[in-house]
Amino acid sequence: MMLTPVEIEARSFSKSLRGYNAEEVDSFLSKVSKEYEKLYRMNQEYLENIGKLERELEKYSQLEKTLNETLVLAKKTAEDTKQNALKEAELIIEEARKEAQRMISQAEEEVKKQKELLEEIKKDQQTFAAEFRTLLRTYLELLDKKLKDEPGDEERVEGEEEEDKESKFEVEEV
Template sequence: MPLTPLDIHNKEFGRRLRGYDEDEVNEFLDQVIKDYEALIRENKELQNQALSLQEKLNHFSNIEETLSKTIIVAQEAADEVKNNAKKEAQLIVKEAEKNADRIINESLSKSRKVSLEVEELKKQASIYRARFRTLVEAQLDLLSQEGWDTLDNHSHQLPAEVNRES
């Protein structure tokens, strides 16, 4: 058990014949008591201060731990958002590619259809031209036959009544 100021104060020394001066010893003990009490008070204050600092350290350690956990959770959330955005972007790209393929296929189909229609119209135009040429040639053949000349001559010989009607 440590020595207390009271122990020092109550300490009595035996007397001898050529011993120390009692007043000097008492004065010295009083000074030791005063210094010892001051050291005890200072030690108590330092212990209280150390306890307060330890409490603050624990508080800040808790805050640091909470912040670390919060940062980890925020990082995980950010990673999750990033991954979800990446997946969504991939889905959007796939959907766009599907739509593009569909549009291209529809355009190709329409193009083929239009091309077939154009070819059909060209064939019909060619057939029409050939028929029309045949018809015109047949009409020209008719016009170039000799019977027209005789018709011309006969129209001058018709009676005057027929000529007037025309």
């Protein structure tokens, strides 16, 4: 247990014959008490400072802990955000691929339909040309027959035959 300056000052000693000089002992105890009081006050100040420093240290330790937790959370959030962005980018790319494939398939289907339509038109054109040639031949034959049956101008028949040949030539080119 620590002595206080007041206890040192108040301490009394019993007197004996041939003991110490009471004045010297009292003077020394007074000096010791004053010095001890200074040391005691300094010790109290140091203890208060130590308490303040310990509280500050605790505060900074808590701040460090909070900062570390915040840093870990920020890193995790950044990683989560990055992963989410990558997943979203993959989904967008996949959706774009699907859309591109759908558009390509649709375009290929349209090209196929157009080719089929073109083939059908070509066939119709060939059929029409063949039927039209047949029709023209029939009319030419009828015309030739009618002209042969009618007595008439030989020049007119020859001129019509020339026209028939030219018409026949034009029809075949179509």
